[in-house]
Amino acid sequence: MKNNKKDQIIIAFTKWTGILILLGITAWGLIYLYDITKYEQTNDAQVDAYLSPVNAKVGGYVEKIYFEDNQKVKRGDTLLVIEQDEYRIRKNTASSELMSSQAKLDILAAAEESQRRNIDVIKARISGAEAKLRQQEQEYERYQQLYKEESTTKQKLENVFATMQINTSDYNETQALLKASEAKLNDLHAERKAILAEIGTKKSLMERQDLDIRYTVITAPFTGQLGKKTIQEGQLVQPGQTLAFLTNETAEKWVVANFKETQIGKFRTGQKVKVKLDAYPDEEFSGLIESFSPTTGSRYSLLPPDNATGNFVKVIQRIPVRIRLTENRERISRLSPGMNANVYIIK
Template identity: 65%
Template sequence: MNLIKVDKIVVKTTQWLGILGLAAVLVWGIIYFLKVQHYEQTNDAQIDAYLSPINAKVGGYIQKIYFRDNQRVSKGDTLVVIEADEFSLKQEAAAAELMSAKAKIAILMANEETQQKNIEVIKAGRMGSQAKLEQQQQEYNRYQKLLENESTTQQKFEQVSTVLKISQAAFAEVQAALIAAESKLNDLKAQRLAIDAEIKTKQALLARQELDVRYTVITAPFAGQLGKKVIQNGQLVQPGQTLGFLTNESEEKWVVANFKETQIGNFKVGQKAEIEVDAFPDEKFFGRIESLAPTTGSRYSLLPPDNATGNFVKVIQRIPIRIQLTDKGQKLSKLSAGMNANVSIIK
């Protein structure tokens, strides 16, 4: 009898467990059906954030590295120092060339001042020569009238005419000397413009060398967290080479969800979204649709599919959807770029 009772109890227990299991399946099915009616879901989603590369602006050997793997840094913190000896020598050479060009301008200014004084002297001599010429011209005119009236001799008139020609030649010589002096002054001024341009060129070269010296010290452009260190002390780096990556903590994070093309028919900007991150299964995050990609994800691949090649198999494509996280503060700080997520868009 006891065995029969035990068997009955086992059967009833099994029946009740089966009923409870079936009820649980039914409840789950109903909940899932209701959820499907109100949400479009995908597990093809990831957390994303701005990841900025830290690049070398000048080439050289690394003198010292001031960060470790996954270290948090503040804006302006020194990350890497490149040996600056070569750049310092170039800076000193550029400074010396600039000093030489400035010395030339000083000498040229002195020459201009001297030439200006020479012109003033020539102008003063021209005034005297002109006065003497005018006097000789008057003397010539007077003797010419006397000769016409036969009040003087031909010889005396010829003497006065010769003196006039000498005065005219002397005045022409002074005038030519003045023109030559002014032309030389103009040449000096033109040389000054050329030297001024040379000075600006040297100043630009010096500024460039000073920049190169400053570029040997690489600092964090903003506050954030560095990734893996891939460089070593003494390593030769080239201009533009990536030395590491830095996440920007001042910028917001977002979610990129790749929905099937059959799911996005009713999507629009501003729709609310619920996000579940695999790393934090017991916590929900919220957001809204910020934008929909203009093309499918396959179009961004290196070799986009070409359906006109002959063999065609229809494959449902996915559209990247950018979702802005509306949660703020400490809740988002624990999310890292690349984390997998499940996204539900409320219809």
């Protein structure tokens, strides 16, 4: 009797369990049918955001690292420092070269002043030589008149003429010397311009060395969160080398959903989207279709398929669809790039 009662209980439990399972499957099927009639959906979707690489602008050995894996940083925080000894030596060398060029300028200024005084002396000599020449010319004219009147000898006239020729030569020589001195002064002016250009180059080189020293201190370009640390103290880094990746907390995040090509026929920009994340299964995020990829995802692969070769097998392609999240920034900030998502688009 007891066994019959026990069997009845087992049968009743099995019966109701089966009914509940059937009801659950039926409810799931109805919900699934409702979803596929109301939504186009895909689980091939991920949260995306811009990852900004932090690069080294100068090379050298890492002296000190001030961040850890996944650390949150603020704009301007020091991330790491590269050894500065080599760049300080270069700066000192550039500073010495600049001082040398500036010293040349002082020496040149003294040479220019000396040359100007020399020109003044030559100009004074020209005045004296010109006066002597004019006087001798007048003397020669008088002796010519006297020689015509037979009041002097031909020898005396020739002596006066020779003296006039000497004075003319002295005058011409002094004028030539003046031109040469003025030309030398012009050369000094040209040399000044060259030295000034050299000083400008050395100053630019100094500024470059100051910039390189500043670049040895690498700071966060904006507020965000760093990823995995891939460098160590003492490691040699090269200019342009990526030292870390930084996500911008204030920048937008979006979802890239890869829909089948058979699903997107009626999609349009601005269409409403419902997003569920595997990380937050009990929450829904709303969004809008922002844009469509101009090609299928396979076209961005390293070796895109070529259906003109070999045996052709038709494969449904997927089109990346960019979805802009319309939630407030506080909710979006909880999302991490790479999170898997389920996307539902109302038909």
